[in-house]
Amino acid sequence: MAIEGWVMSDGNVIASALLVEEGLVGLAMVRRCLGEHVAVVARPRALLWAVAATAPVEVALLDPAATVTKVFTLRPWRAALVRRAASVVVAPVGVLERSSVAVGRTLEFKGAR
Numbered sequence: 001m002a003i004e005g006w007v008m009s010d011g012n013v014i015a016s017a018l019l020v021e022e023g024l025v026g027l028a029m030v031r032r033c034l035g036e037h038v039a040v041v042a043r044p045r046a047l048l049w050a051v052a053a054t055a056p057v058e059v060a061l062l063d064p065a066a067t068v069t070k071v072f073t074l075r076p077w078r079a080a081l082v083r084r085a086a087s088v089v090v091a092p093v094g095v096l097e098r099s100s101v102a103v104g105r106t107l108e109f110k111g112a113r
Contacts, residue, residue, distance in 0.1 A: 005111035007039050007089055014099040015039040015091055019109055039091040041109050058096040060107070061085035067106045071096060 003019040020042040054076060061070040064086040073093060074080055082088055089096070089107060101107070 003111045005109055007041060007091075008108050008110055009099065009101065009105055012099075014101065014107070015095050017041050017089075017109060019111065039089050039095065041087060041089050043087045056093050058091050058093050060089040060091075060096055060101055062087045062089065062107060065106065066108055068101060068103050070103065071101060 007014045017039040
């Protein structure tokens, strides 16, 4: 199940987003959703993978309070263990950087009503 909404920080919209509730997050499954300023917010079990993704993506790992604990780029055909992350934000390269998403910043997801 997926919910549409926005990723926000300090009251500002960072990107429109698709919230994927749980499970293994394969970027190949959601790559058609990733466009300019579109993010995927997920609550993965343990693994994030970019098999068959055509371009690198930016990833922000969040703790249970939605504070960013790590930001990195995941290249195509790679995987990342995210066991300690309560949720992750995946966006096209440049979206998180332009929005100054960094370790220590708190993000929130606002669902469309």
